[in-house]
Amino acid sequence: MSVSTVAAAPSVCAPLPVLGRDVTVPLVTGGEVTYAALDYAASAPALQRVWDDVAAYAPYYGSVHRGAGYLSQLSTDLFENARRTVAEFLDCREDDQVVFTRSTTDSLNLLAAALPADCRVFVFETEHHASLLPWRGAQVTYLDAPRSPREAVETLERALAGRDPYGPTLVCVTGASNVTGELWPVRELAAAAHAHGARIVLDAAQLAPHHEVSVAGLDVDWVAFSGHKLYAPFGSGVLAGRADWLRAAEPYLAGGGASRKVGRRQDGGVDVEWHDSAARHEAGSPNVIGAYALASACKALTEAGFDALVAREQYLVRAVRDGLADVPEVRFLSLFGDEAPRVGVLSFVVEGWNSSHFAAALSAEYGIGVRDGLFCAHPLLRTLLGSDPQAQGECGSPEAAPGEKSLNAIRVSFGAGTPDEHVERFVRAVKELVTDGAKWSYRTEDGRCVPDTSA
Numbered sequence: 001m002s003v004s005t006v007a008a009a010p011s012v013c014a015p016l017p018v019l020g021r022d023v024t025v026p027l028v029t030g031g032e033v034t035y036a037a038l039d040y041a042a043s044a045p046a047l048q049r050v051w052d053d054v055a056a057y058a059p060y061y062g063s064v065h066r067g068a069g070y071l072s073q074l075s076t077d078l079f080e081n082a083r084r085t086v087a088e089f090l091d092c093r094e095d096d097q098v099v100f101t102r103s104t105t106d107s108l109n110l111l112a113a114a115l116p117a118d119c120r121v122f123v124f125e126t127e128h129h130a131s132l133l134p135w136r137g138a139q140v141t142y143l144d145a146p147r148s149p150r151e152a153v154e155t156l157e158r159a160l161a162g163r164d165p166y167g168p169t170l171v172c173v174t175g176a177s178n179v180t181g182e183l184w185p186v187r188e189l190a191a192a193a194h195a196h197g198a199r200i201v202l203d204a205a206q207l208a209p210h211h212e213v214s215v216a217g218l219d220v221d222w223v224a225f226s227g228h229k230l231y232a233p234f235g236s237g238v239l240a241g242r243a244d245w246l247r248a249a250e251p252y253l254a255g256g257g258a259s260r261k262v263g264r265r266q267d268g269g270v271d272v273e274w275h276d277s278a279a280r281h282e283a284g285s286p287n288v289i290g291a292y293a294l295a296s297a298c299k300a301l302t303e304a305g306f307d308a309l310v311a312r313e314q315y316l317v318r319a320v321r322d323g324l325a326d327v328p329e330v331r332f333l334s335l336f337g338d339e340a341p342r343v344g345v346l347s348f349v350v351e352g353w354n355s356s357h358f359a360a361a362l363s364a365e366y367g368i369g370v371r372d373g374l375f376c377a378h379p380l381l382r383t384l385l386g387s388d389p390q391a392q393g394e395c396g397s398p399e400a401a402p403g404e405k406s407l408n409a410i411r412v413s414f415g416a417g418t419p420d421e422h423v424e425r426f427v428r429a430v431k432e433l434v435t436d437g438a439k440w441s442y443r444t445e446d447g448r449c450v451p452d453t454s455a
Contacts, residue, residue: 013308016300017048018231018417025367028440028451033367036422040229041178041345041413042371044209046293047231053296054233054289064288065257065279079288082295083278089298090223090240091214097243099278100236100291104205105130107224107239108172110281111201112137114249119168122159122198124152125379126335128178131203132379135172145383148336149185153192160196169198175207179377179384179411181317181345182336183207190219201241205229209415210313210343212306215240227294231301231416236290239281247276255283301416309416313344316414316423320346323427329353329434333384333409345413347375349385350434355408356449361438364451366429368422371411381409 024032037045057078062071064079083098092098101107112134115121121135124143132142143159146152156171163169171193176183186202193200201222204213208225215223222241228234251258251274258280261273274280301309321338324330329351334340350358359372374381385407412426441452 013304013312015312015419016231016304016416018045019048019051020045021417021419027367028364028453034421036366036368036425038412038414038418038422038426039369039371040209040415040418041181041206041375041411043228043234044231044415045417046233047297047300047417049300050232050293050296054293057289057292061289063285075288078292079286082291085295085298086238086240089213089295089302090208090238091216092240093216095243096215096241097246097278098238098240099246099281100286100294101224101239102235102287103130103228103237104203104224104226105134105237107237108201108203109134110239110252111170111222111224111245113252114245114281115170116168116245116248119170120163121170121172122156123172124155124174125383126177126179127172127174127377127380128203128205129376129378130205131172131174132377138170142379145335145380149188149340153185153188156189157192157196160193160198165197169193169196171198171200172203173200174203174205175213176210176343176345177335177377177380178206178345179347179375179380179409180334180336180340181206181342181347181413182334183211183341183343186218186220194219199242206343206345209301211310227290227297230294230297232293232297233290235287236294238294243276246278246281249281250274251283252281253283257286258283304416313415316418316420317342317344317346319420319423320412320427323423324430327431327434330430333381335384344415344418345411347384347409347411349409350430353433354449355410356444357438357442358433359410360442360449360451361433361440362426362429364442365433365439366425368426368429370426371413373408375409375411382407385409 020037023035025035026032060071060074062075064076087098101110108130115138119138121138121140122143123132126145141159143155146155173189174184175186190200199221202220204223204225207213209230222239224239227236258274259272260275263271265271331349333347355372359370362368362370442449443452
């Protein structure tokens with residue numbers, strides 16, 4: 001069943017223009033084909049509008065916050081307007097801070113560095129490593145993978161009720177899984193956290209590009225996300241939310257911009273007065289173009305309308321699942337069940353195939369870019385694949401030669417810029433590979449499965 005046989009709802013919008021939509025790539029079997037970028041969950045292609053905005057601004061680039069010249073003043077206004085745009089995009093509360101960072105990982109590490117002393121952290125084993133690993137200075141409780149949204153809330157409630165009720169506590173949870181795409185019950189988890197005197201941070205890296213995120217509506221204390229998953233170039237991220245822990249913490253980086261006043265003491269040392277604003281954690285010359293690009297993406301998605309974007313994405317999700325429903329060798333991975341609401345992220349395994357081999361064949365023979373491996377969510381993948389969730393595995397390592405079983409999966413992901421043809425080609429390619437096998441020979445090289453061109 002191809003995408004073209006599925007009747008699109010009237011509210012489904014056309015794909016948004018993105019960079020790279022006309023790029024062609026060589027096939028190992030000969031010829032070229034337009035590249036089908038189906039790895040949005042790793043990095044989404046930049047929107048054409050975002051790139052145009054950046055190009056228009058580039059000649060006016062100037063250092064922010066310190067310069068008296070016209071271009072510096074212009075860049076400062078643009079940088080701070082970008083902050084306000086992000087706050088509006090996230091529906092932040094009036095006294096929330098928006099801190100620009102490098103990525104979701106950077107944002108969560110910043111928050112981890114700002115935790116009060118003796119803070120307890122609760123995090124599900126299902127998290128991406130960006131959410132799972134930053135809390136090294138805290139007492140961390142890892143929660144088992146739930147098998148339903150209700151079980152997720154109940155698991156958290158039991159864990160919080162059993163802790164020492166005194167002292168600061170933080171819950172970290174994803175909005176949408178980077179492995180299964182499933183939506184998590186964020187509002188209910190926030191209510192459970194607050195009922196037990198805890199705070200909650202939302203990893204929205206996979207949620208914000210696909211669904212409207214309201215800090216106020218979800219009642220989360222912080223939210224973190226990345227520009228490169230939100231159709232902006234690499235190198236920008238956001239931590240937005242309550243200011244008190246951020247103001248009380250030592251600056252994430254010490255240096256210019258974070259300090260309000262610096263003076264020498266008679267004993268030879270220095271006295272520093274740090275900013276209380278977001279600048280406290282933005283030392284150094286900021287990534288102005290990155291912040292501007294991220295804000296441009298926020299505007300573009302808001303203007304396109306999330307209702308229409310979600311409708312189109314669900315249309316593509318149905319096309320993939322329905323198109324492969326009659327292929328018993330394909331098993332989709334899920335925590336909450338096949339019918340659970342999800343964003344455009346689907347992971348699967350193919351019986352009889354090494355996942356790296358299958359992904360390599362999709363690329364080399366069909367020009368389709370997907371991802372294989374453990375997706376920087378090793379404990380979750382081990383649970384979903386029936387292995388020991390405590391076992392270690394290399395991210396992206398095939399762990400087996402072509403044709404041998406591996407404890408890895410394949411992930412296909414898409415979004416606002418995905419054309420129907422890319423999904424049609426993917427469904428057709430999966431069916432052909434399962435039925436007919438690969439047309440080329442492959443070998444393992446430097447931990448990756450690649451076409452064997454030695455023959």
